Amino acid sequence: MTETLIATIVSGLLLGSLYALMASGLSLVWTTLGVFNFAHGALMTFGAFVAWTVAEAWGLGLLAGAVAGVGAAALAGVLIELLLVRPFYGHRNMLLITVMTTLAAMIILQNGAQVIWGARLKQLPPIVEGNVSIFGAVVSAHEALIIVIAPLVLLLLWWFASTTRTGRSLRAVGQNQDSAALIGIDVPRAFSLAFGLSAALAGLTGVLLGSIRFITPSLGAEPLVKAMIVVIFGGLGSLGASAGAAFVIGMLEAFLVLWLGLYWTPSILFLLLILVLVFRPNGLFGRANA
């Protein structure tokens, strides 16, 4: 009984960690540019595939693969911003247009991955082999590592946004573009930096997930949907709220799977999302005036 409980909690923490990494990237782009990036999940898939190619197909090892995966995702993110988002800044239908263009990017990346890497299932090796025992429950060391890495990455991101000059300038651009430009911040450069950083986070998630799940062209689809639930649940716009909501959703999902089974879980999560939106339209941790 306690073993099941601990295993479920660990599973919840794992899901929460992955969702938090995904959601923080989505949130970063949303707060800086006011764009909801539907290609975020596909960027994650792309990162995982590139990591696999470098690490497995070329045999250069996991570290080189991870670096390549994160870097390739970041580069793809910068390109998406440059080609599919930037031409529409200042357009009065920018939000709708970028929904379409980022959806297009998602389809291009997904089908491109299908063409390049084919449909055969691929998997990355775990970062660390073996198992660890947490309070009697056996967990793979790789999963335990993810649970440690995710909060560290989030802390690093928070430190970057709140104390560094560049991080602060991204927040300034998100809050008032004209004012940011008038104190000397290069706004277009801040946009491409936000997109690149967000995509790098997606790539990292892909590398971490790529050894737990099979890498397929649609690897990122389900995490993207969950990350969307998370950012809406937490209230779009703040890193802390997104991270908090990610762990709430992850934990909920783990326990729903335990109690109700895999089939009902997504429905219940969406039902909860609707309830949150009805009673707290700005999200669970959102400010009323946000």
Next chain:
Amino acid sequence: MTTSLLEASHIYAGYGEVPVLRDITVHVGAGEAVGMFGPNGHGKTTLLRTISGLLRPSNGTVHFDGDDVTIAKPSDIVGRGLVHAQQGNMLFGDMGVAETLELAAFKPRARAGAKAALERVYALFPRLAERRKQLARTLSGGERQMLSIGCALMCAPRLLLLDEPTLGLSPRLKEELAVAIGEIHESGIPLILVEQDVEFLLSLTDRLYLVEHGEVAREIDQASAPDHQEIMDMYFGTAAT
């Protein structure tokens, strides 16, 4: 071109299909304080936005310190020391006062003197010093104006564009800001001051532009200043008297 610090010549600009500025020419000499007044919606703010690079003119040129900055990026224009404090500006709502001021010294040129500039801003506006940690969106209208001017000072300005810094403020606060703006100019920073209140402008500036229908309707020199009644006539039309 000339010895002028700022020379905006024959500017045409607008928003989309709507033209706002029509062949407007203004200049600011070294050390000068220039006032700008005129009815709302006749192009004062648009002119400042064009000078600071937020808006591209469809025609005309902007020269700052001899260099053509007509199509320069706003961030580069700030880097040269041409600094624009916007009208009714709430800056960054979720940032604290001190954090905002520190960030405003963004360009390398401004960073060098950031410490001294910060002390100067706090000395000029003691209220900002009291509210260091407060978020910008919780500040009063007057405090926001102070923060906005403070930010502009943090950018190491060589010319300051102030767009209606006293808009909607009480007479007492207005007086407080007038003193501060006077001190800023006396410390050697040239400025363009946009205001509705001509008396206020006359007390702070050497020369005035009346902007109407997107052009300079009249230029008034303090030395040969017309009397109060004449300016009122210009502003409101003779029918108002």
